[in-house]
Amino acid sequence: MKDSILYTDRLSVGYDKKILIEDINIKISAGKIFTLIGANGAGKSTILKSISKQLELISGTVYINTKNINLIKNREFSKSVSIMMTERINPELMTCRDIIEYGRYPYTGQFGTLSEYDKNKVDEAIRLVNAEEIAEKNFNFISDGQKQRVMLAKAICQEPDILILDEPTSFLDIYHKLELFDILKKLVYQKNIAVIMSLHEIDFAQKISDYIICINGDKIDRIGTPEEIFSGEYISRLYNIPSGIYNEYYGTPELKAVTGNPEVFVISGQGRGINTYRRLQRLNIPFSAGIIHENDIEYPVAKALASELVSEKAFEPIGEDAFKKALDMIDSCKKVICCLESFGTMNNYNRNLFEYSKEKRYLNIL
Amino acid sequence: MKKRHMICFSVLIMLLIFLMGLNISLGSVKIPVSEIFDIITGKSNNISFVNIVKEIRFPRIMASIILGGALSVSGFLLQTFFANPIAGPFVLGISSGAKLTVALAMIFFLQRGMILNSASMIAVSFIGSMISMGFILLISGRVKKSSMLVVSGIMIGYICSSVTDFIVTFADDSNIVSLHNWSMGSFSGIDNKDVKVMSIVILTAVVFTFVISKQIGAYQLGEVYAQNLGVNIKLFRLMLIILSSILSASVTAFAGPVSFVGIAVPHLIKNFFGTSKPAIVIPASFFGGASFCLLCDLIARMIFAPTELSISSVTAVLGAPVVIFIMLKNSKSKQR
Numbered sequence: 001m002k003d004s005i006l007y008t009d010r011l012s013v014g015y016d017k018k019i020l021i022e023d024i025n026i027k028i029s030a031g032k033i034f035t036l037i038g039a040n041g042a043g044k045s046t047i048l049k050s051i052s053k054q055l056e057l058i059s060g061t062v063y064i065n066t067k068n069i070n071l072i073k074n075r076e077f078s079k080s081v082s083i084m085m086t087e088r089i090n091p092e093l094m095t096c097r098d099i100i101e102y103g104r105y106p107y108t109g110q111f112g113t114l115s116e117y118d119k120n121k122v123d124e125a126i127r128l129v130n131a132e133e134i135a136e137k138n139f140n141f142i143s144d145g146q147k148q149r150v151m152l153a154k155a156i157c158q159e160p161d162i163l164i165l166d167e168p169t170s171f172l173d174i175y176h177k178l179e180l181f182d183i184l185k186k187l188v189y190q191k192n193i194a195v196i197m198s199l200h201e202i203d204f205a206q207k208i209s210d211y212i213i214c215i216n217g218d219k220i221d222r223i224g225t226p227e228e229i230f231s232g233e234y235i236s237r238l239y240n241i242p243s244g245i246y247n248e249y250y251g252t253p254e255l256k257a258v259t260g261n262p263e264v265f266v267i268s269g270q271g272r273g274i275n276t277y278r279r280l281q282r283l284n285i286p287f288s289a290g291i292i293h294e295n296d297i298e299y300p301v302a303k304a305l306a307s308e309l310v311s312e313k314a315f316e317p318i319g320e321d322a323f324k325k326a327l328d329m330i331d332s333c334k335k336v337i338c339c340l341e342s343f344g345t346m347n348n349y350n351r352n353l354f355e356y357s358k359e360k361r362y363l364n365i366l
Numbered sequence: 367m368k369k370r371h372m373i374c375f376s377v378l379i380m381l382l383i384f385l386m387g388l389n390i391s392l393g394s395v396k397i398p399v400s401e402i403f404d405i406i407t408g409k410s411n412n413i414s415f416v417n418i419v420k421e422i423r424f425p426r427i428m429a430s431i432i433l434g435g436a437l438s439v440s441g442f443l444l445q446t447f448f449a450n451p452i453a454g455p456f457v458l459g460i461s462s463g464a465k466l467t468v469a470l471a472m473i474f475f476l477q478r479g480m481i482l483n484s485a486s487m488i489a490v491s492f493i494g495s496m497i498s499m500g501f502i503l504l505i506s507g508r509v510k511k512s513s514m515l516v517v518s519g520i521m522i523g524y525i526c527s528s529v530t531d532f533i534v535t536f537a538d539d540s541n542i543v544s545l546h547n548w549s550m551g552s553f554s555g556i557d558n559k560d561v562k563v564m565s566i567v568i569l570t571a572v573v574f575t576f577v578i579s580k581q582i583g584a585y586q587l588g589e590v591y592a593q594n595l596g597v598n599i600k601l602f603r604l605m606l607i608i609l610s611s612i613l614s615a616s617v618t619a620f621a622g623p624v625s626f627v628g629i630a631v632p633h634l635i636k637n638f639f640g641t642s643k644p645a646i647v648i649p650a651s652f653f654g655g656a657s658f659c660l661l662c663d664l665i666a667r668m669i670f671a672p673t674e675l676s677i678s679s680v681t682a683v684l685g686a687p688v689v690i691f692i693m694l695k696n697s698k699s700k701q702r
Contacts, residue, residue, distance in 0.1 A: 078594055110580060
C-alpha cells in the first residue's frame with residue numbers, strides 16, 4: 001500500500017446514509033490513469049465525490065499519502081487533490097486567466113495576491129492545455145471545449161498529486177475529446193500525477209487508461225488493465241448488451257442485427273462488405289453473408305449483423321463444405337450482392353459463387 | 367491593482383465628494399460653497415448655518431453614505447450566496463422582515479413610554495432579517511430555480527409589509543406619524559448619535575466582508591469548486607448569511623426598507639470596473655452605494671420641496687430599470 005498515492009479500505013459510498021456501492025478497495029498509483037466505467041447510475045460520480053471529500057463516507061476509509069482523508073485539513077487536501085466535475089460554472093465578467101488563477105487559492109495569503117511563482121504556475125498551466133489564445137477572453141463567451149480546457153488548467157495549477165475528473169468529455173466533439181486525452185497523457189508523464197476519472201465512452205477508456213475499474217451493481221466488479229477488461233464477453237456482460245454486438249477489436253458495438261429469414265446473400269471479404277452490411281441493417285433487410293475468413297477485417301461486423309454467415313478458418317483456402325453451404329443460401333435467397341471485384345487463390349470459391357449468381361441472374365446492386 | 371480599477375476608484379471618490387458638497391449646500395436654506403469650507407474649518411460666524419450643517423445635513427449625509435454602502439455590499443453578498451444576479455435584501459423580503467419586527471418593537475415600547483436606543487433597534491431588526499432569511503433558505507433548499515427564489519422572496523416581503531400595515535393601523539395616533547415615515551423609508555430624523563452607532567456596526571461588517579473576499583471569490587465558482595479549493599463551505603455560508611443580514615438590518619433599523627439599491631449598485635459597479643472580483647467589488651460597491659443614496663436622497667428632498675418623497679420611491683425609479691436590464695441581458699446570454 002505504501003506505493004499507492006490513494007487507497008481505500010472497505011469503503012462504502014452513497015447518499016443520505018443509503019449505500020450505493022460497498023466494500024470498495026482500490027489502490028491508485030502516481031503517474032497512471034484510472035478510469036471508472038459502468039452503466040448509467042452505477043455510481044461512478046458517487047465514488048469520485050466521496051474520495052474528493054464532497055460526499056461524506058458511509059463507512060470505511062480513504063487514505064491519501066497514507067493519511068485518512070477525514071483528518072486532512074481542507075487547505076492541505078486541496079493541495080493534493082483537484083477536481084473537474086460536471087457542474088457548470090457561470091462566473092460574471094471573469095477572464096479565463098481569472099478562473100485559472102483560482103487554482104493557486106490554497107497557496108496564496110489572506111487576500112489571494114499572486115506571487116511571481118504563482119503567476120509562472122498559471123502560465124505553465126495555460127500552456128499545458130493550449131489555452132494561450134483564450135486566456136484573456138471572458139469565460140462566458142468561449143465554447144464548451146475551451147471551458148473544459150480552462151477548468152482543467154485551473155485544476156492543474158492547483159499542483160495536485162491526484163486529479164479527479166467526472167466525465168470530462170461529456171460536452172466535447174471528437175476533436176476536443178482527442179485533445180483533452182492528449183493533455184491528460186502529457187500531464188501524467190510530465191508531472192507524475194495520478195488521474196482518476198469516469199468515462200462513458202468505453203472506446204476511449206480502453207485507449208487512454210492504464211487501469212479500468214468496473215462498477216456493476218453494488219460493487220466494484222473488476223479492476224484490471226484494458227487488455228484484461230476489454231477481451232472476451234466481459235464488456236457485454238457489464239453493460240448488459242446481447243453477446244456478439246460489442247466488438248472487442250474495434251472497441252465499438254454494432255447496432256442490433258435484423259432478425260428473420262435472409263433475403264439477400266452478400267459475397268464479400270477484405271473489408272469491402274462492411275458498408276453494405278450496415279446499409280442492409282438500416283434498411284431492415286435480413287441477410288446472409290459469405291464466404292469470409294475468420295481473420296478478415298470485416299468478420300466481426302458480418303458476425304454481428306448477418307442472420308447467417310458462412311466462414312472459413314483463418315489462413316486456409318475456402319473449402320468445399322463452406323462453398324456448398326453458401327450455394328444453398330444463395331438458392332434460397334435468390335438475390336445476391338457481390339462486393340468483390342477480384343478474387344485470389346484463397347477465396348477462389350467466392351469467384352464460383354459470383355459466376356453462379358450471374359448465370360442465374362440473381363445479381364443485384366444495392 | 368489594474369490601471370482601469372485605479373481610474374474607476376478615483377472617479378467614484380470624486381463623485382462621492384461632489385455629491386456630498388451638493389447635499390450640504392442644497393436645501394430649503396442654501397449654503398454657499400465658500401461658507402462650507404469655513405464651517406468645516408470652524409471659522410464660520412453664521413451660527414444658523416453651522417447648526418443646519420452640523421445637526422441636520424451632516425448626519426443625514428453620513429447616514430446616506432453608510433447605509434447606502436451597507437445596502438450595496440449586502441446585495442452583493444446575497445447575489446453571490448444565491449448565485450442570482452437579482453437577489454438583494456429588498457427583493458428577498460429580508461428588509462421587510464426587519465421592518466416588521468422593528469415596527470412591533472417600536473409600538474410595544476412606545477406604548478410603555480420607552481424609546482428604543484439605536485443599538486437595540488439594530489438587534490431587533492437583525493432578528494427580523496434572520497427570520498425572513500430562514501424562510502428564504504428553506505425555500506431555496508427545495509426549489510433550485512432562481513426565478514422561483516425571487517418570487518418567494520417578494521411574497522415574503524408582501525406578507526411582512528401587510529402585517530406591518532395592519533399593526534400601524536391599530537397603533538396609537540401619536541405613534542403613527544413616526545412609524546409611518548419610517549416604514550416608507552427615509553434618511554431624515556437621524557442624529558449624530560445614530561450615525562456613530564451605525565458607523566461602528568456597518569464599517570466593522572464591511573471590513574470583515576472585505577477580509578473574506580478571497581473566499582467569496584472562490585465561492586463564485588460554485589460550491590463544489592470552492593470546497594475543493596479549501597473553503598469551509600458550512601462556515602462560509604453562515605458568515606455570508608450573518609454579514610448580509612447585519613448590513614441590511616442596520617439599514618432597516620435606521621431608515622426603513624430601501625429598495626433596489628442592493629441589486630442595482632453592485633451590477634453597475636461590476637460593469638463599470640469590468641470585473642466581479644470581490645476585493646474590488648466590495649469597496650467599490652460601498653462607495654457606489656453611498657453616492658447612489660446621496661443622489662437619491664437629494665432628489666427625494668429637493669424635487670417637490672418642501673414635501674419630501676420617501677427614499678424608496680426615488681431608488682425604485684432609478685434602480686428598477688437596471689434590474690430589467692439585467693434580466694434582459696441574462697436571457698440574451700442564455701440564448702447564446
